[in-house]
Amino acid sequence: MTELTLRQLLDRVGSGEVAPAEASARLLDLLRAAPFEDLGFARVDTHRELRQGFPEVVLGLGKTPVQIAAIAARIAQRGQTLLVTRAQPEAYEAVRVAVPAANYHADARAITLAQGDMPKGSGTILVACAGTSDLAVAEEAVVTAEIMGNTVDRIYDVGVAGLHRLLSEQARLQAARVIIVVAGMEGALPSVVAGLVQVPVIAVPTSVGYGASFGGVAALLGMLNSCANGVAVVNIDNGFGAAAMASLINHL
Amino acid sequence: MTELTLRQLLDRVGSGEVAPAEASARLLDLLRAAPFEDLGFARVDTHRELRQGFPEVVLGLGKTPVQIAAIAARIAQRGQTLLVTRAQPEAYEAVRVAVPAANYHADARAITLAQGDMPKGSGTILVACAGTSDLAVAEEAVVTAEIMGNTVDRIYDVGVAGLHRLLSEQARLQAARVIIVVAGMEGALPSVVAGLVQVPVIAVPTSVGYGASFGGVAALLGMLNSCANGVAVVNIDNGFGAAAMASLINHL
Amino acid sequence: MTELTLRQLLDRVGSGEVAPAEASARLLDLLRAAPFEDLGFARVDTHRELRQGFPEVVLGLGKTPVQIAAIAARIAQRGQTLLVTRAQPEAYEAVRVAVPAANYHADARAITLAQGDMPKGSGTILVACAGTSDLAVAEEAVVTAEIMGNTVDRIYDVGVAGLHRLLSEQARLQAARVIIVVAGMEGALPSVVAGLVQVPVIAVPTSVGYGASFGGVAALLGMLNSCANGVAVVNIDNGFGAAAMASLINHL
């Protein structure tokens, strides 16, 4: 249950569509349940959707397929929307047994299952990336933003070494309400994009590169030192985090 | 001229308040002017207000008082709002000669002069900080957010070692539309705040600390690795950047 | 022989249960033995139990299964308690041949064999961890603390992004005599825990995370810069070291 469905329930009580007793029963069920479910190795935060607008998301990294599947099953059984990031194919195999309807997005390395009504964001989230090698991170952002109820547009491979590729997309840049910019190597794209638009830019450094890119540190530092206004940064390769931030903004 | 004043002008043309010829003359003046003014050592971006909603902001760091005063004079003479960050008292002395109406905010190390109508942001920007030593950075954020047309609330010295100080301010946390969290040392406050609210959190690491804080690196890394959703990070001590980002979000 | 068994022996001499000649013979055996046994590639510290309260522990990392088995055999043959940390399954296979009674704790990657009386610690050691991915390190701490004679309690997956999961466990936090807090990513949990209790907190950063976690450095720095009192830190992923420290405290 989200803030939206809570309000809808109460509206329907107000309009007589739902009897107070029925609403009361549903709310009591919710309140009686513990705000988390303890699996021993994990405490599934069952009230997070109510508190923060989206159910707990599962970070696949560092968990076994069996652990991921067990957590995913709990979330799915509660009728909540499921998102597992950094999921290897073996994790998906395990999840599919418990949650047959779950989907796998290979490019984004993500497992999803949309359930219930997700409130729609007001505008479009644009995901831009500098090069083909940034695709996995960009797609993680796209999958996340979409399942969180946002319309998403993509502009890929528009790195600063060939500015005309970016400048030719001015209309789409201006049309976005929030922009996620994904870039590795020198990480200069967010500065250039933020200089062209009047909306918030979430910068995602990627570990793409070699040598003195130091696994994304060069891009991260470049973005943190951006001379443009309206840029904030998330962790290296954190497409999910950028999309969660963008979605919050787009739902204001 | 901002997007807002442009729209107001055209509205008044539409309603007959302003004659098309007069509006045309004003717009031609604007278009004839170069989009920047070259002072030799600096190119003042005179169209930035139109392009990005706020005039060029002057970073005082690394510029001489004389350079700062010259740039400030140009901005003030154009009737634009002036903001100089990282300004030492000597810089203010120099600016005051050319721009007598300019104000100095000693805590925030900022010079301001509000001119013209700034569009108002929709909600409140809350600035929270972990300790007394983070005050200069927090105040830079406050001054910036206010001059950019936002209502600002402050909660200071609510670090995670005494959680009750933060938990007692839940109402103000929930009332904010965007939250800026300023913290040095281990930089854990943004994670805790973001776990309690449903709005975007802009995290600002500060160079407060010693030893293994490495001038703010510990706080920066902590914030980039936040396990909470809805956190994005700006540079160490960059109160200005956080506020510029928050203002963009608050003006959507 | 530990300090405890030495005292017990002398007590029994005092009470006449053991003849002085017999005690003398046993002590002479001990004193005649070299304080270490030289295997060429290793010097097994045979007096460490007497000197420090627990026999030498074998760090499995960087040793071959054959080397581990040889050292383990020497320790077991002396009737001392065996603990091998960072032990791969192949190491266990090798150890089992020489020490058939040895146990393998797969989650903790540890081999153990309890022998003799271990003095009991006064209170409970609580092991808390921030996320499911920290489990291996937390379990290493649990196995170590238990074999060193401590009662252990576990609270897992209580990261700071969902504070209510931790706050709901206040009673168990207050009941502990020493707390080990295991966390990766931003490593903020020890600060929050230490702010809630009045007992020593041993913080263990883990290499859980990606990007700017730098293999646990972000968590390590966060913990070293903790603004809470009563926190000390061990090496990244060093569940063993935290438990050894906690056990010393618990045996004071």
Added chain:
Amino acid sequence: MTELTLRQLLDRVGSGEVAPAEASARLLDLLRAAPFEDLGFARVDTHRELRQGFPEVVLGLGKTPVQIAAIAARIAQRGQTLLVTRAQPEAYEAVRVAVPAANYHADARAITLAQGDMPKGSGTILVACAGTSDLAVAEEAVVTAEIMGNTVDRIYDVGVAGLHRLLSEQARLQAARVIIVVAGMEGALPSVVAGLVQVPVIAVPTSVGYGASFGGVAALLGMLNSCANGVAVVNIDNGFGAAAMASLINHL
């Protein structure tokens, strides 16, 4: 009020020394007071003594003398014990105006004022340091431990390059209940000490050294990688933190 004085109060109620009405009045006063006092730039945590056994300690670093004096005055007026660390002489000048009884420890850069009964720790805390240059940090630990109610012993300038200086102090090492070891440069002393004793060792790296000591990083890393058991580490130059940890252990 500490846990100890609370218990004493109730004991005296039980024995009839204090009338229930009087005790009740005192407790109500305490409960009615906010758990912190908001000075705008600081929230003084007035219940910390009750919660954690010692009142809030003021870190002088990054605060102005005026701010320090204001906070110190509030703490002193409540009858609580005052400790300001990293206090410059100017801070002491400011504090002395408001709190004339406050003392200044120049070597330790600390301001103190003992008020009320502090529960005594069970044993001795030994503070050892490797060289003369580590003295300021060692003295900060000594002053902190003493004001927190501990008996303290000192062994200074016993670095590992002249082991006989340390080995000649075996008796004092064995007599301690907790040992704080302060060392810069290669930071090897805690490993050696921990190999000789059976009590917890708190290691404090110092920024003493030059070149590849990197402001204490070499010592910090050495201590984190200690091959000895029973060593935990605090931040570089954090004599206070080590003593706070040691005092907690000594009061168990």
Added chain:
Amino acid sequence: MTELTLRQLLDRVGSGEVAPAEASARLLDLLRAAPFEDLGFARVDTHRELRQGFPEVVLGLGKTPVQIAAIAARIAQRGQTLLVTRAQPEAYEAVRVAVPAANYHADARAITLAQGDMPKGSGTILVACAGTSDLAVAEEAVVTAEIMGNTVDRIYDVGVAGLHRLLSEQARLQAARVIIVVAGMEGALPSVVAGLVQVPVIAVPTSVGYGASFGGVAALLGMLNSCANGVAVVNIDNGFGAAAMASLINHL
């Protein structure tokens, strides 16, 4: 004597303008002189002009004014062109006593004295910088390039956050034979410039910035990871080195 003046001498011998005996005497003088002059604390490389086209340049950093003046005097007395970089005003005061004709360039922190014919470079070296704070480094490059015989053009304050400032200078960019790009903070300007031109770009990171700029490391890494072709990098703040490289290219 440079390669050029050597060739001119021999040409004049060939054309009869100079008698072989006279030329022979001059060459013998040169060959008899040691290829360096030993001042004890310095060995002035007297043949460097012949070997590398420009006399030894004096790095003022880390030398006393007295040492600088002594070396400068030797170079000037030999009729060679003098360049001292990183020269403080006190160094200039000392040099002026020995070499009264020497000039001081305060912005560039350089001392110069042009002597003899310097061969002219083929085209123009363009020095561009991202912000006003990069001016000292850019001017060091300008002064160096000019005294090495190059025509220099300047474009200052054209950072990537306001691309139109750079794009409006396309003609001057295309007219250059070599381009030096000086930038701090995220250091993105060289990538953008190199994407617009077909000539070599020498990138100079500057220590301009704060926080995560780490004294120019962010800019340095950004430039090393440039996704544009035709970019090579020199040390942080090394305007001199960039100009020396550019001059070599311009003299090919």
Added chain:
Amino acid sequence: MTELTLRQLLDRVGSGEVAPAEASARLLDLLRAAPFEDLGFARVDTHRELRQGFPEVVLGLGKTPVQIAAIAARIAQRGQTLLVTRAQPEAYEAVRVAVPAANYHADARAITLAQGDMPKGSGTILVACAGTSDLAVAEEAVVTAEIMGNTVDRIYDVGVAGLHRLLSEQARLQAARVIIVVAGMEGALPSVVAGLVQVPVIAVPTSVGYGASFGGVAALLGMLNSCANGVAVVNIDNGFGAAAMASLINHL
């Protein structure tokens, strides 16, 4: 079409060899084509050859063989010269299907296909490397320089520990117009080479080494701090970038 072939076309129009109508048709074709081709995951920069003298080069790292082959096919079909760097054998297998004439250089890990006339550089590019282990990077530079139209000379295994190996090649050093110096470990070779010649030196640090070479950082820092003039540096292992820079210089 490069600048050269454009000029040739117009020359032939001027001399009557080509009819204006035919030339006009060819130029219109070019202008009508978008300046890039959007493959979804990549935007192939089809005008780069015209703008920068060489078609877009494909960095194989981080792209799948299928992606590489698709991009390579587009470039080859346009009659442009193909260069894929960091190409694994599997990438070559995929490319060969679409572009059967493509060659694989196993040492250099590069795929090439020369098409059309490439303008010739004026002099020789010398590629020197310090040790046998630097060969892969040196060969990447050689293959790149050759396909960009340069004559290349090689001197391998001339590290500074045996200077006579380098000094015996003075003639070839003096004969080069640009020198690429490839070195790992301490990276001292570029300084020594630049001290012997009067032409630009492009330094390429390699990740060859172990321990404190930190994957090439030691060599990178050594080269950035070179005390010799005329040295500029590219990323670690970036043989391609060095050759692209050298080729630009050689084509001036």
Added chain:
Amino acid sequence: MTELTLRQLLDRVGSGEVAPAEASARLLDLLRAAPFEDLGFARVDTHRELRQGFPEVVLGLGKTPVQIAAIAARIAQRGQTLLVTRAQPEAYEAVRVAVPAANYHADARAITLAQGDMPKGSGTILVACAGTSDLAVAEEAVVTAEIMGNTVDRIYDVGVAGLHRLLSEQARLQAARVIIVVAGMEGALPSVVAGLVQVPVIAVPTSVGYGASFGGVAALLGMLNSCANGVAVVNIDNGFGAAAMASLINHL
């Protein structure tokens, strides 16, 4: 030919054992040979034995088995002593084909073939290591020192956490002329050893450890900051380099 065999030859000429003509012929052969042999991918330094007392040593890291075998064959064919370090078993397989008499030291990962007379060092080189995991590096030092003509003694697993293991070997420590100390983790052993002896100590940090050992950086920094006199350091895991240095000292 080494300095020793050269002297022996001339002695025999002086005593009439060898005819001047024969000696002259042998020396001419040597002088006529190039001082290195160019294999294309490597220049074998054939005069290094004469110049530095030991033939060129082959670092196996980063070379293919085929390259290693080719270089080894050239060295062996000249009658020089062969040493290949960091040699995988496959490299040995390749070398054995060309040099059937070569030996493989699996612990030390080294290939050797002693040929000719190596001058004997004056004293004993002692190799000490802190733990069993340091064995591979220690053995590389042993194999190197032995083939360079030194008598070697070993003391293994004497880390500082159990000092009595080291102190019991005082006699062997005092008997050595040079000591190589190999240690990972905190790297404290060299300081302790150097405090006990009066001979040079060569410290070798190893990459043994985990977490904040950072691949040997902690040990390296510890050794560089040693507070004991008479310690110098080589690269992480560089057992060979330590032995080469020790051998030079032992042959003085």
Added chain:
Amino acid sequence: MTELTLRQLLDRVGSGEVAPAEASARLLDLLRAAPFEDLGFARVDTHRELRQGFPEVVLGLGKTPVQIAAIAARIAQRGQTLLVTRAQPEAYEAVRVAVPAANYHADARAITLAQGDMPKGSGTILVACAGTSDLAVAEEAVVTAEIMGNTVDRIYDVGVAGLHRLLSEQARLQAARVIIVVAGMEGALPSVVAGLVQVPVIAVPTSVGYGASFGGVAALLGMLNSCANGVAVVNIDNGFGAAAMASLINHL
């Protein structure tokens, strides 16, 4: 008393020059004295000369002038040779009061007083440095080596960018028994020197440089990765440590 003077005493007893009773009295005095003298803030190691051949050396860094003078007085009163390194002029002023005969070496920042007979080293220690800015560190090495009883030769300003300055000093290089090479910036000089000689080279990186020299880290890493044999490294700017090592070698 050193090993040498002890032997001389016994020789004289053997030859009848000194009566056994007198020798016995002197030795008893020595044995009765504690092996260190405790000043509270320092433990002066009074037996170090006997144990290690040279009395305790005082590192001036981090000690107050008063502390330095007190330690110096104790050493001087015992008739031992005094060496204080990193001594500011104020420290010398304080020492001179207590030890009027002490000398100050301003270039080397050292205080010395030679007392008693120091055994002479066998050969010459050569101190070479790369540039004029390395002079302070080089002189610290010279002063140290001389007072420890060595003959010292100096070659200054022979950096690798002008190799002929070094190659012209081959004779002095070959004449040395140990060579100390001091260099900042890229730190390449030790590799080149070690390739030319057959004696041990002690490399001292200096903090000379700027930008990416990172206070000497670039030079340090270069030296640790030296491809030449016979190089070992000490801490950045540690001229004293290099000389102490060289002296030990020279006294073997």
